[in-house]
Amino acid sequence: MVTARVYGPGLVAERLTVRFGTTVAVDDVSLSVGPGEIVALVGPSGCGKSTLLRVLAGLEIADAGRVAWDGADLTRRAVHERSFGLMFQDHALFPHRCVGDNVGFGVRMQGADRAGRERRVAEVLELVGLGGFEARTVETLSGGEAQRVALARSLAPAPRLLLLDEPLGSLDRTLRDRLARDLRAVLTGLGLAAIHVTHDQEEAYAVADRLVVMRSGRIVRDGPAAQVWADPQTEFTAAFLGHENVLGPAVAAALGIGDGTHSVVVREAAISLEASPGPGAPGVAGRRAVVTAVQFRGATSQITLGVAVVGAPDVLLRVHVGSPPAVGNRLWVRLDPKHVVALRPDLPAVPG
Amino acid sequence: MTRRVGTRPALAWLLVGAIPVLFLGVFFAYPVVSILGRGISDGSVLEVIRRRSTGRLLWFTVWQAVASTVLTLLAGLPAAWVVARVQVPGRRFLRALLIVPFVLPTLVVGAALQATFERFGLDDPDGGLRLQGTVWAILLAHVVFNVAVVVRIVGGYWALLDPRVEEAARVLGANRWRVAWEVLIPRLAPALWSAAGIVFLFCFTSFGVILTVGGPTHPTVETEIWRYATQRTDFTTAAALAILQLLTVVALLVMINRLERRTASGAVARRPVPARAVRSVRQALGVAAALLPALVLVVVPLGVLVERSLAVGGGHGFGNYRGLGTSGANGLFVSPLAAVRNSLAYAAVATALAVLVGGLASVVVVHAGRRSGRGLHLALMIPLGTSAVTLGFGMLIALDSPPLDLRTSRIIVPIAQALVGIPFVVRSLVPSLRAVDPRQREAAAVLGASPTRARREVDLPIAARSLLVGAAFSFAISLGEFGATSFLTRPDAPTVPVAMFRLLGQPGAVLRGQAMALGTLLAGLTAVSVLVIERLRPKDALGW
Structure with a gap:
């Protein structure tokens, strides 16, 4: 490409493709991250998210596409000249160096003198809540401590x-939830842009503002986390983000929701349970349902309802409640179409 | 195709690889090929091989080596188990102690055993129990010499095996013996083959041991090469025997390498599994019983050696040691103490050479990747399996004309010793370089280190200790090297093993005592280098 392009501020990755032999790990992916933005890159294992991250870091060379920061092209820039940070899975701490030397490594590469280095090390260790850990050896760290050192x-x-x-x-789980919160606090406190790769959607919500969903090397959904959750657009994204009630076109139509050609996701907010068919919200009739299973989940319980449909087997819906009814109880279910979203079968989203 | 970032251009690697290739080519391959050429050119190889005596010689050499290997495995395996799995106080000291005979000159081990037989009346020529000069003495000496190989290689590998696999077999109803036979031995197989291969090589090419404890009635291929070359000056027969030996060794190395790979399951931990504490008297007794064979075999001869070195006339004293400073009628042209100085100087130069050549070679082996790396690695082990006598003899006849007229130069001795030391440097360096997690280099790169800087910051600190271990090993080995050195030293500048051999060859109790004193000194020096090895060696090191 000869034309000089003007890239926006922050990271702009354009049409990246990475092939390993015949498999395409990253397939024509474009992604931009603005200053201070925290993006969660999610997807099942093997979807190419780690490879994409390695390309951005410069550890892997893409077969096609470019990477730029603040308008400057970095595609050919070596890893150590990009000034990007990378936190590895399992941390990859240097086992032969103490905590202080691990943390101070990058500053030393920048040519800082000893005093400056020590100051900076103390500062960031304080920031992650490990003040005074400088002399500890890496082997003596617990899992959470090693993560903070990394x-x-x-x-x-x-x-x-x-x-x-x-x-x-x-x-x-518990440690992960706590560290995810702490991680977000540190990143927002510094105003640092970040791309957080994970296969755990709850971790993604806890850390990021924006969600990018990958599948088989492609980005299938990209948007603010709440919006992506509320409108997952595809069956894959809906299921991956943990929506329990994804219904096929025919089933949805039998329940009186959806247009009969698209699948729908019934968000939990759409489901209300009543003891009687009563008037309820206008225009929405209650349906007879029976409790078929109750699963205790701590603060709430997940109940499975078999909703009666004319001329077809019961439709199963799952919903969380504080005080669960017993299995076999009969209820009335009302669905609010405001919280029912139509899905397209696996349509790649337009980026941006 | 996508490639990983940080790979260096091929030209740089060629330059790095050129030094070891040149060194080994000129000082190892060329002399050995010269011998081959000499034997083949006059067509006498086949004639020598067809001789009945050659067949008998080869047969004896092989079977004594096989028997020695089996016995060494039996003596070493229980100790390997202790070293791998049990938290015994002084584990490092134990490892150090067991390795002493291995790095000692074979001559000292031979002399120590000879003295032990005398001490316990096992050298009675007429009737009674006689060991000196028998095959049994040779086998015993080989076990003493090599037991550490089994303890180190098998023990080191054993420590990487997850004990829960055996526990699972126990829970499923297998008794101890079944677990050992069906689970443990198959999992240990790669290490067992590797250790057996090395022990067999050493026994097959054993020289000093055969000369001292075996006596003239038990010649092997190695001692015959030496006898034909030096005493009968029949170079043709010597060269033919050397070819025969080399072919056997190469065939064996290839075979062992295949067995090692075929049995390798790859299911080993990256780091040793923590050893378990001894919890009951029964366990403690078991541990003691497991250590006993190896310990007795190593400690008793060394103890007798020290005791004999202190024996003066009817009592004990330091007379033998005081005698080392004088150059009287001892058959040497210098004082025995001068031999100590020679040995130290030669060994220092040899170690520097071995570290340089072996270090570069290791980097190339690791970089070359699995397939070609394996071939290179194997090639680097050949000097270990080549008999020292062949090597010394080859250098003597090949390096005799300009520009490489080194026969009268002193440097030829450390060069020969370095060739023996290089495999040890490679053996300790390659596993630790391989164990460097590539993500560490990536982490360094992301943090701003250039590719060269990343290697220096990540690989070097991890490899430095292994390099020192390899250096200490090659120093100890160089101190005790006898086979090649005996060909190459000038008469007025003997090394300690050469001086010992000459002293032992002279009549008289005084010179014999002095030989024992020299042996004890050498044992002390090697023991110090071995303790240095154990101190430096990272707790979770792989390899030696």
């Missing part, structure tokens, strides 16, 4: 973009 190490050279490759993947 974060501190990637933050210390003050990167302009932080890339996170499933950094919380190896931790247990």
Whole structure:
């Protein structure tokens, strides 16, 4: 390409493609990340999200496409000259160096003197809540501590973009939730742009403002997290984001929702349970349902309802309630069409 | 095609690889090929091989090596288990102690055993229990010499095997023996083959041991090469035997390598599984019993060696050591102490050479990747399997004309010793370089390190200790090298093993005592380098 293009501020990746032999790991992907924006890149394992991240970091060379930052082309720039931070899955801490030397590595590469280095190390360790850990050896760290040290190490050279490759993947649920919150606090506090790769949608919501969903090397959905959740657009995205009630076209039509040609996702907010068929919201008739299963989930329970439909088997809907009825109880279900969204079968989204 | 970032242009690698290739080509391949040429050119190889005596010689050499290998495995396996799996106090000291005979000159081990037989009355020529000069003495000496190989290689690998696999078999109803036979041995197989291969090589080309404890009635291919070359000056027969030996060794190396790979399951941990503490008296007794064979075999001869070195007349004293400083009627042209100085100087130069050549070679092997790396790795092991006598003999006849007229130069001795040391440097360096997680280099790159800088910051610190271990090994090996050195040293500048051999060859108790004193000194020096190895060696190191 000869034409000089003007790229926007922040990261702009354009039409990236990576092939390994005959498999296409990243397929014509474009993605931009504005200053201070935190993007979660989600998708099932093997969808190409880690490869995309490695291309952005410069660890993998793309077969086609370009990468730019603030208008400057970085496609051919070596890894160590990009000033991007990368946090690895399982951290990849240097086992032969203490915590302080791990964290100070990047600053040392920038040529900082000893005093400046020590100051910076103390600063970022304080930031991640590990003040005074400088002399500890890497082996003595717990999983959560190692994760924080890895974060501190990637933050210390003050990167302009932080890339996170499933950094919380190896931790247990509770720790993961806490560290995800802390991670977001640190990133927003610094106003640092970041791309956070994960296969866990809850972690994605906890860390990011924007959600980019990948499938088989392509981006299938890109938008603000709440919007992507509310309108997943495709069956794949709806199922991946954890929507329980994705109904096929025929079933949806039998329930009186949808147009008979598209699948729909029934968000939980659409479902209300009543003891009687009563008047309820105008225009929406109640339907007879029976509780077929109750699963205790702690604060709430998930109940499965078999909703009666004329001339077809019961339709199963799942909903969370505080105090669950017993299995076999009969209820009336009302569906609010405002919270029912039509889906397209796996249509790749237009980027941006 | 996508490629990983940070690969270096091929030209740079060629230059890095050129140094080891040149060194090994000129000082190893060329002399060995010269021998081959000499044997083949006058057509006498086949004639020598067809001789009945050659057949008998080869048969004896092979079977004593096989028997020695089996016995060494039996003696070493229980100790390998302890080193791998049990938290015993002084594990490092134990490893160090067991390796001492291996890095000692074969002559010292031979002399120590000879002294042990005398001490316990096992050298009675008429009736009674006699070991000295028998096949049993040779086998015993080989076990003493090589038991550490089994303990180190098998023990090191064993520590990487997850014990839960055996526990699973126990839970499923297999008794201890079944677990050992059906689960443990198959999993250990690659290490067992590797250790057996190395032990077999050493026993097959064993020289000093055969000369001292076997006596003249038990010649092997190696001692015959030496005898034909030096005493009967029949170079043709010596060259023919050397070819025969080399072919056997190469065939064996290839076979072992295949068995090692075929049995490798790859299901090993990256780091050793933590050892378990001894929890009951029964376990403690088991551990002691497992260690006993290896310990007795190693400690007793070394103890007797020290005791004999202190024996003066009827009592004990330091007379033998004081005698080392004088150059009297000892058959040497210099004082034995001067031999110590020679040995140290030669070994230092040899170590520097081995570290340089072996270090570069290791980097190339690791970079070359699995397939071509394996071939290179194998080629680098050949000097280990080539008999030192062949090597010394080859250098002597090949490097005799300009521009490489090194026969009278002193540098030829450390060069020969370095060739023996290089495999040890490679063996300790390659596994640790391979174990470097490539993501560490990537992490360094993302943090702003250039490719060269990333190698220096990540690979070098991790490899530095292994390099020092390899250096210490090659220093110890160089100190004790006898086979090649005996061909190449000038009469007025003997090394310790050469001086010992001459002292042992002279009549008289005084010179014998001095030989024992020299042996003890050498044992002390090698023990120090071995302890240095154990100190430097990372706790979770792979390889040696």
